[in-house]
Amino acid sequence: MTLSAQDATEQRQKKHVRDRWMLSAPALLLILAASVGPLLIVLVYSFLAPGNYGDVKWEFSTEGWFNVLFTRDIFDDTVSLADAHFSIFWRSVKLAFATTVFCLIFGFPTAYFIATRAPHNRSLWLFLITIPFWTNMLIRTFAIQEVIRSEGIINTLLLKIGIISAPIQMMFTDFAIMLGMTYVFLPLMVLPLYASLEKLDFRLIEAGYDLYASRFGVLWRIIIPLVKPGIIAGSILVFVPALSSYVVPRVLGGGKNLMVGNLIELQFGQGRNWPLGAALSVTLVIIVLFAMLYYVRNASKSGGSAHG
Amino acid sequence: MAKSFSIKRQPGFATIAMFCFFLLYLPIATLVVYAFNSGMSIATWEGFSLRWFQSAWNNQQVIEASWRSLRIASIAALIATACATLAAIATTRTAPYRGLTFKYSVINMPLLVPEIVTAVALLILFSRVKVWTGYSGLGYLIVAHAAFCIPFAYMPIRARLESMDLSLERAASDLYASPFQTFRYVTLPLLWPGILAGMMLAFVISLDDVVITEFVKSGGQDTLPTYMLGQLRRVVTPEMNAISTAFLVLSLAIVTLFFFLSRNPNKDNQ
Numbered sequence: 040m041t042l043s044a045q046d047a048t049e050q051r052q053k054k055h056v057r058d059r060w061m062l063s064a065p066a067l068l069l070i071l072a073a074s075v076g077p078l079l080i081v082l083v084y085s086f087l088a089p090g091n092y093g094d095v096k097w098e099f100s101t102e103g104w105f106n107v108l109f110t111r112d113i114f115d116d117t118v119s120l121a122d123a124h125f126s127i128f129w130r131s132v133k134l135a136f137a138t139t140v141f142c143l144i145f146g147f148p149t150a151y152f153i154a155t156r157a158p159h160n161r162s163l164w165l166f167l168i169t170i171p172f173w174t175n176m177l178i179r180t181f182a183i184q185e186v187i188r189s190e191g192i193i194n195t196l197l198l199k200i201g202i203i204s205a206p207i208q209m210m211f212t213d214f215a216i217m218l219g220m221t222y223v224f225l226p227l228m229v230l231p232l233y234a235s236l237e238k239l240d241f242r243l244i245e246a247g248y249d250l251y252a253s254r255f256g257v258l259w260r261i262i263i264p265l266v267k268p269g270i271i272a273g274s275i276l277v278f279v280p281a282l283s284s285y286v287v288p289r290v291l292g293g294g295k296n297l298m299v300g301n302l303i304e305l306q307f308g309q310g311r312n313w314p315l316g317a318a319l320s321v322t323l324v325i326i327v328l329f330a331m332l333y334y335v336r337n338a339s340k341s342g343g344s345a346h347g
Numbered sequence: 348m349a350k351s352f353s354i355k356r357q358p359g360f361a362t363i364a365m366f367c368f369f370l371l372y373l374p375i376a377t378l379v380v381y382a383f384n385s386g387m388s389i390a391t392w393e394g395f396s397l398r399w400f401q402s403a404w405n406n407q408q409v410i411e412a413s414w415r416s417l418r419i420a421s422i423a424a425l426i427a428t429a430c431a432t433l434a435a436i437a438t439t440r441t442a443p444y445r446g447l448t449f450k451y452s453v454i455n456m457p458l459l460v461p462e463i464v465t466a467v468a469l470l471i472l473f474s475r476v477k478v479w480t481g482y483s484g485l486g487y488l489i490v491a492h493a494a495f496c497i498p499f500a501y502m503p504i505r506a507r508l509e510s511m512d513l514s515l516e517r518a519a520s521d522l523y524a525s526p527f528q529t530f531r532y533v534t535l536p537l538l539w540p541g542i543l544a545g546m547m548l549a550f551v552i553s554l555d556d557v558v559i560t561e562f563v564k565s566g567g568q569d570t571l572p573t574y575m576l577g578q579l580r581r582v583v584t585p586e587m588n589a590i591s592t593a594f595l596v597l598s599l600a601i602v603t604l605f606f607f608l609s610r611n612p613n614k615d616n617q
Contacts, residue, residue: 070457070494241355
């Protein structure tokens with residue numbers, strides 16, 4: 040190849056890359072301006088002083104971060120741990136974890152059921168899973184409310200049969216939030232589980248039975264280890280939005296059973312403490328980030344072991 | 348050995364799966380059924396009636412919020428799809444180059460950041476911009492929706508591009524078509540179903556959004572979901588069931604269309 044031909048190839052490659060940057064620029068700019076960029080502003084705001092009527096004063100302060108962990112008594116300035124924040128974070132983690140476990144308990148058999156149907160039937164079953172998923176989340180939350188409220192179908196039914204004499208209070212409890220989140224996020228568990236179950240090599244299971252494994256033995260020692268990446272992916276997909284859930288706890292949990300999302304909103308609304316709200320948001324992002332990191336590390340690990 | 352020993356069977360799994368499907372549809376079905384109830388109560392059936400649909404139709408706030416929702420969703424979906432299409436072309440079927448991973452991560456970022464955090468971040472940003480510019484129209488909502496819809500529009504377009512046969516485009520350029528002609532007469536027609544699917548997905552996602560809209564909207568800019576969220580605090584009448592049912596039917600129609608468009612991209616190439 041002559042020198043000038045080499046130059047020409049290089050030129051063409053450079054142009055190719057430049058064109059590709061031009062093409063992707065609108066998407067990148069829009070996302071940076073209206074999604075990723077504002078996160079940096081949140082980070083900055085967490086280090087400013089609260090303004091009198093919401094917003095902030097432009098002076099450096101660690102008060103926001105201090106308030107995440109501690110509260111200062113209005114009267115005597117004594118400092119104590121911010122129990123309310125801890126209990127809300129703890130409740131969020133607990134509920135998100137319980138939701139993930141319930142989604143797994145119900146979602147795994149469902150995904151397995153779909154994956155073991157005849158190939159031409161699978162897409163129909165998958166479609167049935169995706170329909171509720173694409174139904175507005177607010178509508179689904181509202182639907183759950185219809186089922187569990189005092190005048191809802193469960194209570195009406197139980198009252199009519201005579202099992203209970205007074206309606207059971209299910210709304211505005213942690214149970215209601217968990218039930219609602221399980222209902223809303225279940226498809227997020229089923230879809231990745233299905234994706235890995237579909238690829239399951241049933242010859243390995245046959246080999247297991249040939250070696251006198253029981254049904255449970257095959258499930259526990261062959262199927263579950265093989266679809267571990269799917270289990271982890273589904274768990275993260277459920278855990279992360281459940282942890283930062285806002286609509287479900289607001290509708291089903293009422294004013295008392297807050298989760299982190301509602302706590303953040305409170306600081307930007309009635310609380311008028313934007314730096315605290317910003318610091319809480321950053322804390323939430325950090326927790327989510329750790330969950331993701333855990334996922335990436337484990338996914339790569341189990342990917343390696345599945346190979347061997 | 349049992350007569351019908353199947354290695355694929357796991358005891359109880361089918362039962363749980365059926366139970367799951369039943370539970371997924373029970374609340375939605377109840378919601379829809381009671382939208383046609385003639386009585387005030389949501390619990391007792393008092394006969395078939397369309398009165399709640401009529402009352403929703405005559406509710407000025409509902410109609411306004413619906414129009415606003417549709418307007419925002421269509422403009423945001425158009426912007427998101429245009430950006431996503433260009434980005435998908437720029438990130439598929441190319442040798443790896445510096446910045447490719449960066450592009451992937453930026454495009455997928457809106458999926459990773461908790462929605463509530465994006466919402467307060469935009470609240471902070473836009474409340475500043477409002478003060479500077481004095482503008483308080485629907486533009487903020489459209490920009491916000493377009494941004495978080497991009498990854499959803501990007502997915503089906505990228506999938507379509509990756510499964511597309513390169514030889515047709517090569518043939519076109521062998522026949523002296525300019526890059527633009529190749530794109531216009533070969534790539535785009537093949538890509539069209541993917542673009543449509545992406546646009547529908549973006550449209551539904553934008554239509555469904557509650558959290559970001561709730562924080563970004565100015566006064567009097569309720570969309571249907573934020574209107575419903577506000578109503579849920581008060582005494583709920585079956586009018587809400589009627590609104591939900593209508594909303595549901597619209598989403599389902601779009602998603603069904605999406606399902607058929609994005610199925611088996613190679614089939615219609617042959």
